[in-house]
Amino acid sequence: MDIDAFGSELKERRIRSGSGVPCSYFTPVVNYMGSDPGLDYVPASSEGEAVAIAAGLVAGGRPAFALMQNSGLGNAVNPITSMLYIYQMPVVLLVSHRGEPGKPDEPQHERMGVITDELITLCGIEGYVFDETSFGRELDDVLARQVPAGWVFRKGRLTGGSVAAPITFEAETSAFALPPRRRHVPAMDRYDALQVIAPLLNAEADRPAVVATTGKLSRELYELDDQDHSKANRFYMVGSMGCAAGFGLGVARTRPGKVVVLDGDGALLMKLGTLATIGAAKSANLHHVVIDNAAHDSTGGQPTASPSVDFAAIALASGYRRADTVSTADELKQTLEAHLSEEGPTFLRVVVRTGGKAELGRPKLAPRDAYARFRDWLAETA
Template sequence: MITADDFLAEAGRAGFDFYAGVPCSFLTPLINGVLNASARGAQGAPGGTPGGAAGLRYVGAASEGEAVAIAAGAWLAGRRTVVMCQNSGLGNAVNPLTSLNAPFRIPTLFLTTWRGEPGIPDEPQHAVMGRITQELIALMGLEQGPFPAERDALAPALDHAVARMAATGLPFAMVVRKDDVAEAALDPAPRDLPPPGRRADFPAAGERPSRAAVLERFLAVVPEEAAVIATTGKCGRELFTLADREQHLYQVGSMGGASGMGLGVALNTERPVVVLDGDGAALMKLGSLATIGAYAPARLVHVVLDNGVHDSTGGQATVSASVDFAAVALACGYRFAAAAASLDGFEAAFREALAAGGPALIHLRIAPGSMKVLGRPTVTPEAVARRFQAFLASGRGTARA
């Protein structure tokens, strides 16, 4: 058995400084340890810069898949990351692990617990996943190793994980068993309620604009220093077709994960970060709005392009017609939200969102359909990720350049 401080000390030596996850009783000591260490290092509230001892930070996600996406964004912004979750939630992480981390070659140390371990009594809902946890990890093509439950095993195990992640560009998994880590109490840090957010509406009569027209207007007004993450499907394809820039990341998979990735980037950069989301994707990970509101990155602008349909799969209707995304965002703690239905309304809302301080959300209702001549990104996801990572690390487009 080790202590959380034992693990954090060796993990810190190995460069791990950003944690995201969803709690499990087997993970309680590690999560409490990260939270306590972060609080000891910095007393500031979550915001647009890293917090905690040497930047140590834990972000509590609404779902396991969201935690993977948040960590992916943090990695792009230069952090070495750890994702922690219960194996019963491993299924929620399968999609981003296979359609985000794999194609983009984004590594993370993935710690999942072993609830339902054969031969150890547990709750019935853990029985199936307990039998298949390691096999599922292997089936996803991820390397794995035993969790280092002894002090002498910590450094070699973490060094091995770092080496394998560097070689493969993929996550490395460890399965945490009950009592691998000694109990650790949480020093509670109350979270202040955010001030009420402000809403602005930009109504318009007439036909709604196309997504391509909105993206053309967006390209004309987005700051050159901004990092832009475009959701999966035709949004990213149209953005690439109109203009391929190093500030763009086209999230070809992991539907719903763009907002989580944007949060991970925004918590670790001083640049503006813009997420171009869709109504179907935003609804799929609606809990991400609550996480964004809670951690409140100061320069994040979340744009929901709502055409009311799943455009990439034949135009089937989503349920967004009855959803007021701006109201949802304010209820989740966003500092500014706007609703618009025209190009001029979008531009006015976007400029106001940049000036208002984030997080900010713009709900723009647009027409269904896409460009007649629509390409796909010709740059591989791995190349896009490395290019985007280099852009974030550089001074290009910033006052420091």
Template sequence: MIEAAEFVEAARAHGFDWYAGVPCSFLTPFINYVLQDESLHYVSAANEGDAVALIAGVALGAAQGEGKGAVRRRGIAMMQNSGLGNAVSPLTSLTWTFRLPQLLIVTWRGQPGVADEPQHALMGPITPQMLDTMEIPWELFPTQSDAIGPALERATEYMDRTGRPYALVMQKGSVAPYKLKRTGLSGVRAAGERASVARFDGERVSRHDALERVIARTPKESTVVLASTGFCGRELYAIDDRENQLYLVGSMGCVTPMALGLALSRPDLTVVALDGDGAALMRMGAFATLGAYGPSNLLHLLLDNGAHESTGGQATVSRGVDFASIASACGYAIALDGDDIGVIDRLFAADAPEGARFARLSIGTGTPADLPRPKITPEDVRARLQRHIGER
């Protein structure tokens, strides 16, 4: 058994200062320790997949190059092994595809031979196979002080060499208890009067017109644009493939927690998350996380056409959802809604000294004929973006 401080401080020496996750009793000492230290960053995620996407955003902000943004920055996603189910999509189509490394600490509930609750009876035995299937190398979490350094060296060497995650699987009783000495969460905006939703009527525009307006408001030298999977990213690429843009090709719903990780770790950048209604509905818990932690350099623009258009135009239930009121209730500093393209201009021009900004723009369906897929690979678009923000 080790002390929480032994691992956390050794991890800090290796560049790990960002943590995100969902609590498990095995992880309690770590979370309690990190919460006591204002120089460490802990984000309480709505689910484990969001935690993985958020730390991927932190990794994206660890820019390549020699500029002032070129810093070594590492993050840790923590979860109970049952949460691997929630994290499969971002682990297989975000971190693996874009080569965005992170350390995973996965607790081993239901480990064979160790009595546990019935809900862990299947996940316990198959946890190693799940990690193997996702091509995530793993080892047991260190339980002796002299094993911590070598474990972190193996993890960081693999992460740096491959750009992919590495996991430490924590058994019961690996870490001594650490008492929680404070309540609340660091970095969370204080609850106050909720933003009033401002609504604007007008003539509904196409996604193409909306994306052209976004491009006009996002200068390359100071802004990063992360586009949701599907036609949103493909159409943005077709209009203008710029080095300050990244196009998700999977991990539906993960653009917002990823943008949050980037915005928190790189306050020098304005980060724009281009979302879709289907993606937003898939991970609505992210609204609460962005409302609580979102900084003023984060803009969340939801383009709502009421359809899963890239898969054939099947309707979503978004027409019955008031996304702007949800954003307001979750703590966003600004909440706009409408079908007037001027909503985009108001989103960028809004004065929000504290907190993330949100706008939902209702758009029409329809996509240009022969819409191309990006010819630049996900790895290359990520590396290009990191070089770009590292030169600032």
């Protein structure tokens, strides 16, 4: 299918946004997305991140695709099963089929080539083999039902389009000033920190969209002040560890209003590439806060690499406009207030000790209701 005809099929259904990690089969799609300023394509660091970004775009009211090679479908299985499936987010997955059985290809594609079609449906996602005569009809059908679905593209199905200009660039090193070296001794635990942060998320004027990472952080934030289900600006991620920032980036592209991502150090380390994606995207309305307890606290307090990592330095080196590290309640309040009043992307590392609220329950909002609440709030405040 010629790429312009394919692009028209997408445009007719308001799909003008997407994210992905390329496969040579999708070169026409990536070039096409770059050929028109009315189209929005976010190059992702990993396929799971691409799924999260597309899901954030969709939540914010922009139909979107995530494209990937089938080798990267393996990288995306958790976000597909824990996020797209659980919340029924209608992201359009475009998956290339390397290693198609019976066709010569490189050895690394052999096994994934055999399981690709089945893997999509095993993830609980409707799967189709791309056929240009039925694609439009299938898209209409899944979008009408608002369910996630994936199309597998055999070799050579998309053709034509302009050739992208070769990339010319200069690499700028040390383009940022590091804050002075200092030690940060934890003075709070995660729940203490959330008690300082939550009131800033509830501001009447300019209330931010909030995306909270999986695990006890989300559960504590819910128990803190959302048990009456009054905080429709919040989205608590279950599973999809590491995807809160990518999802927040997707949401941030759909609206002028602020988006606050509340992350964990384990989750951030799992998808550290997202810092580079956000830095490159220069999202002025994105504010990233990491509650860093140097542990996978939610699963029993097992250590992470955090103590030897200066996250704020990585954020600055990745293109964030501002990055700070704090450990006391006063510093946290003042610095977060400052970040929220400035252009992003900003990054705030909150150094805390392990532990948090005792006797923690689980949100009484079912995941699909939680997603609908957030999506509807984004639409009302767009």
